[in-house]
Amino acid sequence: xxxVTVVGxxxxxxxxxxxxxxxxxxxxxxxxDIKEGVSEGKMLDIYQTATLLDFDTKLVGVTNDYAATANSxxxxxxxxxxxxxxxxxxxxxxxxxxIVANVVSSVLQYSPKAIILIVSNPMDTMxxxxxxxxGLPKNQIFGMGGNLDSSRFKCYLAKALGANSNEVEGMxxxxxxxxxxxxxxxxxxxxxxxxxxxxxxxEIDKVVADTMVGGATLTKLLGxxxxxxxxxxxxxxxxxxxxxxxxxxxxxxxLDGEYGQSDICIGVPTVIGKNGAEKVLEIKLTDEEKxxxxxxxxxxxKTNSVLKEIxxx
Numbered sequence: 001x002x003x004v005t006v007v008g009x010x011x012x013x014x015x016x017x018x019x020x021x022x023x024x025x026x027x028x029x030x031x032x033d034i035k036e037g038v039s040e041g042k043m044l045d046i047y048q049t050a051t052l053l054d055f056d057t058k059l060v061g062v063t064n065d066y067a068a069t070a071n072s073x074x075x076x077x078x079x080x081x082x083x084x085x086x087x088x089x090x091x092x093x094x095x096x097x098x099i100v101a102n103v104v105s106s107v108l109q110y111s112p113k114a115i116i117l118i119v120s121n122p123m124d125t126m127x128x129x130x131x132x133x134x135g136l137p138k139n140q141i142f143g144m145g146g147n148l149d150s151s152r153f154k155c156y157l158a159k160a161l162g163a164n165s166n167e168v169e170g171m172x173x174x175x176x177x178x179x180x181x182x183x184x185x186x187x188x189x190x191x192x193x194x195x196x197x198x199x200x201x202x203e204i205d206k207v208v209a210d211t212m213v214g215g216a217t218l219t220k221l222l223g224x225x226x227x228x229x230x231x232x233x234x235x236x237x238x239x240x241x242x243x244x245x246x247x248x249x250x251x252x253x254x255l256d257g258e259y260g261q262s263d264i265c266i267g268v269p270t271v272i273g274k275n276g277a278e279k280v281l282e283i284k285l286t287d288e289e290k291x292x293x294x295x296x297x298x299x300x301x302k303t304n305s306v307l308k309e310i311x312x313x
Contacts, residue, residue, distance in 0.1 A: 002026045002242050005069040005111070007103050008078035009033035009061070011224070012119060014042045015231025016076055016238075021046050021057045025239045028058040030072070036063050070110040074238050076144075077130075079103050080120040085219055092121050093303065097129055097312040104130045104141075115241050115276040118143040118252070119234050121225075123176045124300045125307065127252045127265040132313055138254035142277040145176025146250025146267030148233040152214035153183045156207045157190070160199055167191050171250050173267045174296035178216050181267070182292045183208045187283070237272060244274040253277045259285075261297050264304070 004026040006017045010033075017031045033039040043061030050056065062068040069075065080096035100120050107114065116134075118127040118141065127143035134141060149172035158165035170188035174181050185204050188195045196204065210217070218226040240247040251270040255261045258280045259268060271279040285293065307313040 001028065003028040003030070003072045004238055004242065005030040005032060005072040005075045005107070005114075006078065007032050007069075007075065007107065008080070008120075009035070009039040009042050010078065011227030012230045012234070013076070013078035015227045016078065016119075016234040017042070017231075018046050019232050019235035020238060021059060022049070022053050022055050023235070023239065024055050024057050025235065025242055026057060026073070028060065030060045030062065030069050032062050032064065032066070032069060034064050039063060066106045066110050069107060072107075072111040072114045074117065074241050075107045075111060075114045076117045076119060076234050076238060077103050077107070078119045078234070080126075085223060093125060093306050094310055096120050096122075096126060097307060097310065100126045100130055101133050101312065104134050108134060108136075114140075116141040117234060117237055117241075119230065121176075122303055124180075124252050124265055124267070125303045128254075128304050129307055129312060131254055131265060138256075139276040139278060142254075142270070143176070143252030143265060143267075144230075144234050144237050145252050146172055146174075146181075147237055148230050149176060149181050149183075149211065149214070149267070150250050151229055151233055153188070153207070153211040156210045156214075157188055157195055160203050160207050161190055161195065163190055168195075170195075171269060172211065173250055173269065174293055175266055175300045176252065177299070178213055180296040180299045181212055182289065182296060183211045184289065186286065186289075240272040241274060241276060246271050246273045246278070248272075248281060251277055253280060255280070258282055259293055260290075261293075264297055264300060266297055266300055 006013045031039040039061035043059045120126045123143045123145040153170045154168045158168045172183045249272045269281040270277050
């Protein structure tokens, strides 16, 4: 019997829960929020689609009752303030650091062996904070950002190619931010064919640019952060853990010398299975990609330094 908890019943958390439920990824799914009735209401709403969508996941909605999350195999943390128009992820740090630290502590009280997936922004820094505060091994707690950025990259590649998006492969590494992510366009393929052979440099540059402002573009259009793709991206990672799929997913993991970096959580290709972030894959980067990754790591470290300034670490 598998059990998953999603903490935070906002747009992203509720969407993640909905995907997990409808795909029957877990036998039991708990949605928790601090606002009275929200989790209960959203889970009841999802439950009322069970006969329409033919699924049989046990659904539980609770208000701040962490006892209900006991013995979870995976916990997804989406808690925190969403990014508002004109607001950078870095500006969220003061508010969300306290929230994430408290949630991780509460979760571990009842599920000490759970794999914890951080979605809260700024995600790289929240993952670093959660890892340091919890003292957990690095495979047990990591962040979801690269998977979302990669899905956006593949979306824009498919549009540019006029292709079936499921036949396009592409990955984004580095920090989960508008200026820190690195779409690896030289390694992107369409049914094994390098996209560099199929698109002009101008077309590729546009795909890369659109990918890097993918989140900001949606925030401007919607007036708040996106939720369908982020929620589905988190559920995708959960599925790889619960079903031990060993999928290679760009994930924000703690590095210990890989890619020339240490004491940092940042997006790199990672094998995701029942033990969480099981293995970091070191792919060969060009000199330009290495330089971009080093610059990205420097930016993430700068954001991390705010944690010490506000005495969160």
